[in-house]
Amino acid sequence: MEIRPLPAEEAAVRRFVEELWLPHHRALEAIVDAHGLADDADLLDVEVEFRLDRLGAASHRAWVAVDGTDDKRSQADAELAALDGNLAGFVATDVDESPPVFDRPDRLVVGDVYVREPYRGTGLARDLIDVAAGRAREVGCAELALDVDADNERAIAFYEKLGFETRRRRMRAAVDES
Numbered sequence: 001m002e003i004r005p006l007p008a009e010e011a012a013v014r015r016f017v018e019e020l021w022l023p024h025h026r027a028l029e030a031i032v033d034a035h036g037l038a039d040d041a042d043l044l045d046v047e048v049e050f051r052l053d054r055l056g057a058a059s060h061r062a063w064v065a066v067d068g069t070d071d072k073r074s075q076a077d078a079e080l081a082a083l084d085g086n087l088a089g090f091v092a093t094d095v096d097e098s099p100p101v102f103d104r105p106d107r108l109v110v111g112d113v114y115v116r117e118p119y120r121g122t123g124l125a126r127d128l129i130d131v132a133a134g135r136a137r138e139v140g141c142a143e144l145a146l147d148v149d150a151d152n153e154r155a156i157a158f159y160e161k162l163g164f165e166t167r168r169r170r171m172r173a174a175v176d177e178s
Contacts, residue, residue, distance in 0.1 A: 001088065001124065003131055004080060006062040008055035010048065011081035016064055017047045019087040024114035032149040059095040063131050065115075065124055089115035091128035095139055105142030108135055113146075129162060 006016055022043060028035040037043055054060045068085040091114075096107040110132050115125045129144070136144055147170060148155050 001127075002066045002085075003063050003127060004066060006051075006055065006064050006090070006092075007080060008052055009079065009081070010052060012079060013051045013055070014044070014048050015081045016062075016087065016090065017044055017051060020064065020090050020114060020116070021047060021051070021112075023116070024090075024112065028149070028152070032152055035149065057094075060093070061135055062090060062092040063128065065089040065119070065128065067119070087116075088119040089113075089124050089128055091132050093132050093135055095141060096145065106140060107143040107145040108132060108139065108141040110144060110146040125158060126162065 006012060025035070025037055029037060038046075051062075055062065064080060065088040066080070066083055066085040067088045090112065092111045094109045094111060096109045098104045098106050110129070113125055113128055113132075115122075115128070133144060136142075144164070146159065146164065148159060150156075
């Protein structure tokens with residue numbers, strides 16, 4: 001298994017969105033009440049454009065786990081879109097710098113972690129979080145942070161096992177237009 005940075009290249013991002021991002025969010029739709037994808041958009045094209053824009057920002061990084069490349073030496077420099085291995089999972093992060101008026105450290109926010117079903121239970125999710133922690137150290141962030149849906153019990157248990165603690169609760173309310 002190899003974990004590679006997701007490059008800001010359209011073919012690589014398109015493969016990532018098709019094979020990992022869309023299946024991840026389709027799975028979340030099935031288990032998380034408040035998670036739904038738009039019905040009126042070309043999800044693939046819209047997400048590829050959005051992801052390319054995000055990858056252009058200095059604060060955002062994503063990594064993809066690739067399994068089963070035939071020849072590691074010849075594949076090492078290959079573009080992600082051209083690799084013959086399976087995309088097994090990913091992690092995406094953003095730097096959250098603390099404004100100087102607050103007494104808290106900068107954080108690296110884990111936006112998404114996903115591991116495809118055949119790779120669950122292999123330690124890959126932990127490896128992806130470790131990559132995020134390495135990024136946090138690299139950019140001087142003292143903490144990792146993430147949001148997890150309240151009804152995603154499997155993810156909550158996993159994050160707690162890794163030492164994540166609930167510090168805040170995000171609450172929401174609909175705004176009436178009357």
